[in-house]
Amino acid sequence: MDFDTSSDGNKRIFSRLGPPSDRSQPKVCYQWQSGRCYRLPCPFLHTNLPPKRTQQYHPDDPRSFQSSDPAPFTRRNPNPNYSANPNRNYSANPNYRGASSKWGRGRGRGGALGKPRAIEKVCSYWIAGKCSYGESCKYLHTWFIGESFTFLTLLEGHQKGVIGIALPSGSDKLYTGSKDESVRVWDCQTGQCIGVVNLGGEIGCLISEGPWIFVGLPSVVKAWHTQSNTELSLSGPVGQVYALVASNDMLFAGTQGGSILAWTFNAVGNCFEPAASLIGHGLAVMSLVVGAGKLYSSSMDHTIKVWDLGTLQCIHTLTDHTSVVMSVLCWDQFLLSCSLDKTIKVWAATETGNLEVTYTHNEEHGVVALCGMHDMQDRPVLLCSCSDKSVRLYDLPSFSERGKMFSEEEVRAIQTGPGGLFFTGDGRGELKVWKWSTA
Incomplete structure (x- = not known):
């Protein structure tokens, strides 16, 4: 100096x-x-x-x-002509090279070419309610950094990590699944837990599709119809079920052994019938997502596989990641993936239909979960949970840093809700409720 x-x-x-x-x-x-x-x-x-x-x-x-x-977070607007929707289907885009040039612009601190982030840590004494330094404390006395969203409330009850959050359509209830072997039901108006279902096995995943709730357990998938109270047990999986996705009257379950089991819904019998077993991954399937007639699966074997939903055959294997691929997300005409190799990759289709990486975003820690949503100004935002117990928020497609949320343990579950609400569940079993601001 x-x-x-x-x-x-x-x-x-x-x-x-x-x-x-x-x-x-x-x-x-x-x-x-x-x-x-x-x-x-x-x-x-x-x-x-x-x-x-x-x-x-x-x-x-x-x-x-x-x-x-502690450089303040700066918000940069994404390209005003860009429109992204996490619910749109992934499809081939012959102009992918031109589109991909938008990714990563203005990413600010922590991007692939940006400067390293300043170290930020929540004060452990503040968490315990006994920090004597008050406002002069050099550590954070807040659970988040950012001005466009706020922390609403903490829902407590689970004794172990929350791994799934779901809001079934037509219901005013929130459902959460935990490694404590229970599903909790929360009243969305009062925030109170109004029911606990003990399943007798560690829950590996939980999703909703329409009025149905699906829960992955060791060697079985449980299904509940929230309106008719129908309860089903779908047998066939071997080992823990880590991933579930439902689309077009089909349900897929990714298992510990690497296989993906498929069921079709029989509306007449109001039941699910076994359809196929998709074999290809060498290790556990960690994430599943469906888009444009294709199923995408990520695995502990460091690969992403693309399956044709018509034939249920594997048509592509993506091998660019160098560690466990924890999550995949379809966003507009792109596929996003995150890994413990500390990267988020953006994939697009070439003119020949193959998938290639068009942009790689580097993090300082492994990335364990992805979630896409829009803020109250309808701007696309990516939420990514990292192994340092934080959740980063980025504007898309620029990857400009929007804010950061902190937890006492790693966040494995992120779920969007109505009216600008979103939820995070961490390894301590704590469920936090957040909301985008209208300003």
Whole structure:
């Protein structure tokens, strides 16, 4: 660090620490910062360094001095001519190279070519309700950073991680599944838990399709019709069911062994009949999504497979990821995937129908879940949960950082809701309710 030697004070600092080439960066006395240094003379600084490298002491780690530069989040609007919808089908796009040029523009801090993010940490003393530093604390006293959304409430009850959140159509109830082997039912008006269903096995996933709720368990899929109270058990899976998706009267289940089981819905008998078993993945299937007549599956074997829904045959295997592919998402004419290799990849179809990566977004940590939605201004936003217990929010297609949410444990479940609501469930079993602002 350079010092202006025209200042008497800085001359004293420089001569106390020696030339920069011989000594490390000067340290501020943490006892002085706490108002209780009695050493005279003190070998450390009794002054703060320039603002961009403010040295800070905190009871979380009294032996360390951590520099911070909490640059504020800046919002950049995506291309005004771009329109994305996470519910649209993925389809081939012969002009994919031109479209892909929009991805990653203006991504700000933390993008593939951006500068590393400043380290942000929620104060553990604040979480426990006993931080004595108050507003002067150098650590965060908030569960989120960002101005366009807000934290509404915390729903507590699950004893282990929340892995699935669902809002069936036509229902005013919220359903959550947890590794504590239970499904909880929440009243959307009061936020109160009004029912608990104990299933006797660890839940691997939970989704809704229309009025149906589907729950993946070891070697079985449970199905409930929320309007008629019909309950079904679909046998066939071997091992834990980690992923479920339903589309066009078909239900698919991704299993621990790597197979994908398919059922068709029989409206006359109001039941699901076995249809096929899709074999191809060598390890557990982690995520499933359907778009434009195709099924996309991601796996612990580092691959994504593309299945034709008409023939139920694998037509492509994507191998660009180098670790577990945790989640896949269809967005407009693109396919998005995230992995523990710390990347989010955007895929598009070539003129020949093959899929190629058109943009790679790099994170500092593994990415475990993706969710797409629109804010109250109808701007497309990507929510991605990372293994550092945070959820990042990015404008699309620019990947400009929009905000960040924090949890005490890793977030595995993200779900959108009506009226700008969205939900996150973490490894502690806590369910947080968020809402986009209209401003």
